[in-house]
Amino acid sequence: MDVRFLSAGDTAMVVEFGDRIDRVLSDRVLRLGAKVRAVKVPGVVEMVPTYRSLMVHYDPLETDRVSLERQFGVLLKDDAVSAGEARLWRIPACYEAAHAPDLEDVAQRTGLSIAEVIRLHTETLFHIYMIGFVPGYPYMGDLPEALVLPRRADPRIRVPAGSIAIASTMTAIYPIESPGGWHLISNTPIRLFDGALPSPALFSPGDKVRFESISASQFDDIRQASAIGAYNVPCESIAS
């Protein structure tokens, strides 16, 4: 599918690479975003990468849709895949029953043992496709096929902050308490979003995440350390 330029009114243009969830599309989206940030296209206010498109928010008093399409067209011509670097986060996750209200249910529905669900979830290297829904909420994929389930029939009104959840081919972490329809299989004691910080979100689209199983007592220790800023989330640079 060719790149399509779509209008979202007179303040946003969608650069659409396709219509499915696909790592190749996601990489093209993220690469275009990085390129535009590097060259600074006049009138572009900000950009939001999603699974399959880049939303370009612009100021119609500074530029217009015709100029933007032309400038983005030029940037897209040089669409060569270059090996980049990505951040890999190791996120502590507690899968013990008190922190994992839907884990047993997920095991039953998938026909796996609880240990197998945990193993599949912690062995997968996840890619953050996009951040949305609520501030800091990362859509991460892809889940191993054995863990793919539809959303819960009865969404919860309140999902606690830190809940790690799965639905369809994705996993996510609820950064703040919010409603939610995903299956809650563990919880992390770290804080993913803090509006008081200049860089409020821990993750950026394109980051990689691996979950590491911790005990309930480790959970309490890390939560206490996090609260006083004495815990650094393990992070390293890897080839993307």
Next chain:
Amino acid sequence: MTSVLKVVNPGIHTTVQDLGRTGFQYVGVPVSGPLDRISLRLANALVGNAPTTPALEMLLQGPAFEVVADSVRIALAGCNSAIDVGGDHARTVPSGTSVRLTRGDTFRVVQLGDSACAYLAIEGGIDLTPSLGSASTYVRGRIGGIDGLALKSGDSVPLKQATVVERPEKTLAQPFNLALDQPVRVVLGPQADFFTEAAIATFLSAEYVVSVQSDRMGFRLEGMPLEHAKGYNIVSDGIVTGSIQVPGSGLPIVLMADAQTTGGYPKIATVISADIPVLGRRRPGRTVSFAAVSVGEAERLRREQEAALHQCMESLRVADATVAMDVASLYTENLISGVVSTEA
């Protein structure tokens, strides 16, 4: 002593808003800012503030305050109502005119007339440390404003200036023409192809009613459902203020200032930026219809609106005492029902 406006009555939903918070949508933080950007800027201009100064946005019903500062200058814009000053200096100051008040004065915005939102600007602005570059309140994420929340009774709105000089008050030479009685203009797409041709025709001809379930995040519309041609789930993509998403019910939702940054419902059209304030002012229960324009036309309309706004802000004139009196009588005639209902 800190200079504040003490909240006597918070109204229904009164929040601090400036022109919005950009740069963090990629991590899911909405832009927020005013539903009616034009009126926020006019209110700020009337008290001599820069356009980006934080002011108070009031939804559906006005708040009441006590001045706990040597003096303040305030102005109301965005509605055909007025500021009712109580106490020893009782008087009525119409929307679109500034007024200087002194310590101990109380004032209230009785009601907002035909408008769903209105703006109260204070000379010098509200003294808040910006969150992520903006003072705008995003209540769902508890970001910005005063503790990230709408005003409550007893709150103090901290002021940048403890006193304001006496000078002639300013008034709008004429009201800003927002074409409030015209259809709201949209650019079709980005997912117009997810709808049947009949649905597009319905959308552009039917009258919808703004639902009481509307809020700063989205205006829900009631009326003719729109038929999807290819289902109502898309692979999530970006959302902008004005995106009109259509979930399974077929009833459109126009996403507004606190819109989430991404979404998985097809979007039939997007309200043009010049008409966001027009829709933002539409009260629940009132009707709205839509008309399609091209992107180029939308961009031109926005530039024209911006030029008209600049002209309006540059042609403020000195308010004379008779203005307040004339409008006071109009106010009594036109809005008497509102006054009664407020006191009932």
